[in-house]
Amino acid sequence: xxxxxxxxGPLGGTAPPVFVSSLTxxxxxxxxxxxxxxxxxxxxxxxxxxxxxxxSAYFELEPSTPTAASECLASKAPALKLTxxxxxxxxxxxxxxxxxxxxxxxxxxxxxFAARQRRGYIPNVGERDLAAHLETAxxxxxxxxxxxxxxxxxxxxxxxxxxxxSWNKGxxxxxxxxxxxxxxxxxxxxxxxxxxxxxxxxxxxxDLVTGGVxxxxxxxxxxxxxxxDPCPSDHEEIFxxxxxxxxxxxDEITELWTKRSIxxxxxxxxxxxxxxxxxxxxxxxxxxxxxxxxxEAIKESTEVKVxxxxxxxxxxxxx
Amino acid sequence: MTxxxxxxxxxxxxxxxxxxxxxxxxxxxxxxxxxSTRPSGRTPTQTRAPTCNTGSLSHANGSAxxxxxxxxxxxxxxxEILKTGDVAEYEAREVxxxxxxxxxxxxxEDDEGGKERRRKSRRDDTAxxxxxxxxxxxxxxxxxxxPAHLPGGPPSVLAQTLTQRVLTLLHTSDMVxxxxxxxxxxxxxxTTGATSGVMRMxxxxxxxxxxxxxxxxxxxxxxxAFWVLYVDVLxxxxxxNAFDAAWLxxxxxxxxxxxPRAWWDADREMVLCSDDPVEARRLEIRDxxxxxxxxxxxxxxxxxxxxxxxxxxxxGKEKWVLxxxxxxxEALCREEGTVVVGGGRRVVRIEKxxxxxxxxxxxxxxxxxxxxxxxxxxxxxxxH
Numbered sequence: 001x002x003x004x005x006x007x008x009g010p011l012g013g014t015a016p017p018v019f020v021s022s023l024t025x026x027x028x029x030x031x032x033x034x035x036x037x038x039x040x041x042x043x044x045x046x047x048x049x050x051x052x053x054x055x056s057a058y059f060e061l062e063p064s065t066p067t068a069a070s071e072c073l074a075s076k077a078p079a080l081k082l083t084x085x086x087x088x089x090x091x092x093x094x095x096x097x098x099x100x101x102x103x104x105x106x107x108x109x110x111x112x113f114a115a116r117q118r119r120g121y122i123p124n125v126g127e128r129d130l131a132a133h134l135e136t137a138x139x140x141x142x143x144x145x146x147x148x149x150x151x152x153x154x155x156x157x158x159x160x161x162x163x164x165x166s167w168n169k170g171x172x173x174x175x176x177x178x179x180x181x182x183x184x185x186x187x188x189x190x191x192x193x194x195x196x197x198x199x200x201x202x203x204x205x206x207d208l209v210t211g212g213v214x215x216x217x218x219x220x221x222x223x224x225x226x227x228x229d230p231c232p233s234d235h236e237e238i239f240x241x242x243x244x245x246x247x248x249x250x251d252e253i254t255e256l257w258t259k260r261s262i263x264x265x266x267x268x269x270x271x272x273x274x275x276x277x278x279x280x281x282x283x284x285x286x287x288x289x290x291x292x293x294x295x296e297a298i299k300e301s302t303e304v305k306v307x308x309x310x311x312x313x314x315x316x317x318x319x
Numbered sequence: 320m321t322x323x324x325x326x327x328x329x330x331x332x333x334x335x336x337x338x339x340x341x342x343x344x345x346x347x348x349x350x351x352x353x354x355s356t357r358p359s360g361r362t363p364t365q366t367r368a369p370t371c372n373t374g375s376l377s378h379a380n381g382s383a384x385x386x387x388x389x390x391x392x393x394x395x396x397x398x399e400i401l402k403t404g405d406v407a408e409y410e411a412r413e414v415x416x417x418x419x420x421x422x423x424x425x426x427x428e429d430d431e432g433g434k435e436r437r438r439k440s441r442r443d444d445t446a447x448x449x450x451x452x453x454x455x456x457x458x459x460x461x462x463x464x465x466p467a468h469l470p471g472g473p474p475s476v477l478a479q480t481l482t483q484r485v486l487t488l489l490h491t492s493d494m495v496x497x498x499x500x501x502x503x504x505x506x507x508x509x510t511t512g513a514t515s516g517v518m519r520m521x522x523x524x525x526x527x528x529x530x531x532x533x534x535x536x537x538x539x540x541x542x543x544a545f546w547v548l549y550v551d552v553l554x555x556x557x558x559x560n561a562f563d564a565a566w567l568x569x570x571x572x573x574x575x576x577x578x579p580r581a582w583w584d585a586d587r588e589m590v591l592c593s594d595d596p597v598e599a600r601r602l603e604i605r606d607x608x609x610x611x612x613x614x615x616x617x618x619x620x621x622x623x624x625x626x627x628x629x630x631x632x633x634x635g636k637e638k639w640v641l642x643x644x645x646x647x648x649e650a651l652c653r654e655e656g657t658v659v660v661g662g663g664r665r666v667v668r669i670e671k672x673x674x675x676x677x678x679x680x681x682x683x684x685x686x687x688x689x690x691x692x693x694x695x696x697x698x699x700x701x702x703h
Contacts, residue, residue, distance in 0.1 A: 005474045007482055009455040012405030014547045017398065017579060017592040050556040051389045052465040052646065063377070078377045083555055085463035107470050109462065112551040113379040113395030121459065121474075155463030155470055157553060159393060160376055 006121060016117060033064065033227070033234040038282075040229040040289050045193070045297040047200040048304070054152075055086035055201025057297070059193035061185070064231035081159040082189050084197040088152035101144035102203075103151035106135040108190060110158045130187055133257055137191045137211070137245030140254030143204040152203065154194050161186050162232055181215070181232040184243045184259065188213045191245045191255065192290050199298055207247035209254055210294055212286030214279055215241035216262065226279055228286045242279045246287035256280070333358075342651055346618040349639050359388075359645055364684075366611070366643035366692055367560075369567055371699045373575040380548075381576025381602075385568040388645060389558035394568035396576045398546045400502065400590045401451065411542065412447060414440075414501070444497035449490045453500055456485045456550040458565055464554035465646070481561055484670075485552075485569065488608070488659060492667045495548075495573065496603025502544040502590055504583035543583035544590045548576070548602075559645035562657060563612050570609075571700055576602050608661040608668075609696050611689035613642045614652030615676035638676045642688060658682070660689040 035041070042062045050056035061080040089102055108131045110119045138154065162182035191211030198205060215230040218237040230238065240262040245255030262276050337344045337358065349355040355363055367388035376382035379395035386392075403409050448454060460478040461470040468475060474482075489495065550572065552565045580598040584591045593599075618637040641648055649655075656671030666686060671677065677685070 005479055006457050007452075007455050007486060009399075009547055009549065010401045010405070010452045011407065012401065014399035014401045015590075017400055017581065018589060019579070019594045020591050021594050023587075023591070049391065050464060052556065052558060053463060056556075081376075083462070087463060087466050087469060107463075109470060111393070111395065111459075111553050112457070112549065113376055113382070113397055116378055118397055118399065118549060121457070153463065153469055157462045157555075159553070160378060 003120075003122065033231070035064070035229075037225055037227045038285065040286060041231070043192075043290060043293045045196055045293050047196050047297055047301040049083060050085045053085040053087055053201075054089075055197040055199070055203070057084045057193045057196035057200060058082070059084070059189050059196070061189065061229075064234055078160055078162055080162055080185060080189050082156055082186075082193045083159060084154065084156045084190075084193040086152060086154050086194075086197045086201040086203070088201075089147045089150040089203065090152075092149055092151050098149065099151075100148045102142055102147040104135060104139055104142060104144075104154065105151065106131045106138065106154045106156070106194070108134060108156045108158065110161060114158045114161045116163055126183065130183060130190065133187055133243075133255060134190050134194060137209060137255035138194055138198070140245075140252070141195070141205045141207060141209045141247065142198070143206060146204055152198075152201070154197070156190050156194065158186060181230070181238050181241055181259075184213050184215075184241045184257070185229065185231070187211065187243050187257065188286070188290075191243075192294060196294055196297055200301060207249050207252075208291060208294055208298075209245050209247055210287045210290040211255075212244050212246060212283045212288070212290060213241060214282035214286055215239075216274060216279060224274060226282045228282055228289075239274070240279065242283045244280065244283040244287050246284050246291075248288055248291055253284075337647070341647065342618075345616060345648065345651055346637075349616070349618070350637075355639065357641065358647065363639050363641050364688055366688075366695075367645075369564075369696065369699050371567065371571050373571050379572075380578060381572045381574070383568045383571035383575060385564055385571060387560065387564050387567070387643070389556055390560060390564045391555040392552055392564045392568040393555060394550065394552045394565070394572040396572045397549045397551070398576070398578050399549065400581070401453070401545045401547045402590070403543055403545070406451060412443065414542065441493060445490060445493050448495070448497055448500070451545060451547075453545055453547050454486070454489050454495065454550065455547060456482060456489060456552070456569065458482045458485060458552045458554075458561075460554050460557065460561070462553055462555065464557040468554070468557065477561070481565060484562060484657075485550075485565060488566070488610075488668060489550075489569075492606060492608045492659070492661065494604055494606045494608060496605055499578060499600050499603050500546040500548070501542045502546065502581045502583060504541045504543040504585065506539065506541075506585075541583075544581070546578055546581070548573075557646070559647075559649045560612050560643050563610050563643065566610050567696060567699075570607055570696075573602055574604055574607075574700060574702075578602065606661045606665075606667075607693075607697065607700065607702065608659045608665075609689060609693035610657050610659045610668075611642060611685060611692050612644070612655065612657045613640055613677070613685055614644045614648060614656075615640055615654040615674060615681075616648065616652050617654075617674075617676060640677055640681050640685065642685070658685045658689045660686060660693055662693075664690050 041064060044060040045057065047057045049058050059082040063079045092099065092103065108127050109123065110127060112119050162185055188211030191209060195209045213230065214226055214228050216224050216239040217227050217230060217235045218224055218239060224239060232238065240258060240260040242258040244253060246253055262279060263274050264276055345358065348358050357363065369385060369387045372384045374382060375384060376395050380398045381396040383394050458478055458481045460468040460475055463469055550569055552568055577599045579592040579594060580600065581590050581592045616639045641652065644652065654674030654676045659668040661667045
């Protein structure tokens with residue numbers, strides 16, 4: 001089915017470029033992680049990018065191997081870049097049934113240039129799945145009773161996402177339609193950026209929700225270990241990963257998503273990294289660290305808001 | 320006898336006034352005795368200063384982030400490969416092969432005939448590019464960039480018109496050169512004599528013989544595939560003048576685009592690319608046409624006495640040509656248009672609709688302004 005409202009390109013279809021290096025050398029080792037296991041990538045978070053929306057925020061994670069960016073066309077280290085806008089709260093249309101609570105709708109869309117494979121404009125299953133996860137993460141924080149008969153829209157655009165394999169490993173594995181490990185850090189970023197945008201919009205929340213990821217990773221020599229904020233292309237194999245939406249002051253979890261097999265905790269207190277609970281604990285650690293950045297970003301934007309309310313907007317100063 | 324109460328004039332904060340009576344608010348600003356200024360503090364012919372940042376997306380071949388006032392745009396250009404075998408009814412055109420071409424062009428420049436030939440081949444190139452759909456621009460507004468554009472539905476009318484306008488301008492302005500988009504197959508020298516005849520199908524015998532003679536001297540290169548450029552523009556924030564911002568982002572991204580060296584591998588029957596950045600090529604950008612969008616605001620004589628209104632009727636309505644409008648002004652102007660000016664003040668395109676407020680004199684002024692704006696943009700793009 002072709003989308004007649006957009007320009008679709010040649011009818012015969014096009015193929016993404018194939019690099020010689022991906023055909024010849026099959027066993028190149030992935031880029032090594034240079035961070036410590038409990039060290040997060042630097043987060044950039046800024047609110048107020050879209051003045052016409054009620055709230056907006058921009059989130060960026062620096063690429064995990066920044067030096068390799070210019071050396072090779074085939075495998076550039078991607079950064080995670082997300083923008084989020086929040087519209088509302090606004091009245092529901094008259095035709096909508098009565099709702100005693102604020103209706104939350106979340107949408108996540110990948111830009112066509114977000115991944116190595118060009119993505120279309122029609123929303124796919126993976127995006128819907130992520131949006132559903134985000135909705136659960138946010139619903140627990142909003143104080144919905146304060147806005148009966150109204151709704152808010154949270155719209156996230158993924159400008160650049162992470163992928164499981166670097167080019168050299170080919171397109172094998174489970175990085176198919178539903179997405180692989182990269183989706184986990186995207187979701188974690190989405191939770192944090194949406195939280196910032198909701199606060200920018202001035203919507204009442206019970207606490208600040210932030211996202212965190214941790215993963216159990218195979219190591220070449222040592223036994224498997226839990227890493228915070230894993231970048232999928234840094235590791236040879238990830239056994240299991242966990243994303244969390246966490247409220248620190250209330251010590252509550254609004255969203256929990258683990259992937260792949262992990263053992264339920266056993267009774268004896270042996271320190272086994274392949275267990276569920278240590279993994280969740282580490283994800284919580286990551287979420288707590290992201291919260292520091294979120295607080296700073298909110299402080300910054302609030303200061304600007306206070307200034308403009310005192311002296312008027314610079315734009316309107318002349319009138 | 321009762322005292323007639325002295326009527327107190329109503330006072331509002333400026334923002335409330337703007338919401339209650341937008342046309343009068345704008346008219347009041349423009350009729351300012353100290354000189355017309357717009358609510359944003361700009362004069363009617365003042366544009367918003369753009370900022371531009373290129374190469375920030377790692378998955379795209381070229382990218383740019385552009386911000387003009389409160390309008391912010393991200394553009395990513397991505398190259399994909401279209402094999403000639405996948406094109407229905409593909410007709411191979413007679414084009415000069417890969418690397419020799421540039422030298423030939425230089426040589427031709429002196430004589431008139433060469434120039435004419437060059438112009439014709441450029442026209443043919445553009446026609447071929449349009450026929451093969453090698454440039455695929457799409458503009459996405461449904462990113463929540465303004466409350467009017469929320470996702471969850473087909474692209475809005477505005478998004479569709481913007482996309483079509485961009486596509487037309489890309490083709491009519493003839494700005495992207497065809498040469499770097501062709502992917503060649505250079506047959507190895509030993510087999511030249513045997514293959515050259517096979518490759519040229521559809522030619523008559525005499526011509527084929529001529530080719531074969533030629534082929535003995537030089538291996539015959541063949542176009543096996545094309546680069547298709549997907550140009551995707553996403554609006555992060557929209558506050559008026561979507562077209563200019565989108566176009567500036569496209570220009571910057573195309574200028575930033577690097578295509579890896581690609582060739583046809585006869586053994587694998589596929590196109591391969593080299594990941595060495597040294598071998599990669601930039602696009603051939605021949606011209607950088609710059610648009611200037613404007614609107615004509617007609618004062619309805621609001622906020623004036625009836626006598627003044629009478630006077631106005633005699634001499635016609637007041638009108639202002641506003642350049643690079645923001646969202647507030649766009650909602651108030653029925654007459655809108657765009658002037659596109661290329662290098663050497665070449666007028667590439669003029670479009671205007673909605674009224675007859677801007678006449679010949681105004682349009683001439685707008686072309687001058689567009690030329691001025693082009694200079695500003697060239698500075699932002701780093702072209703001198």
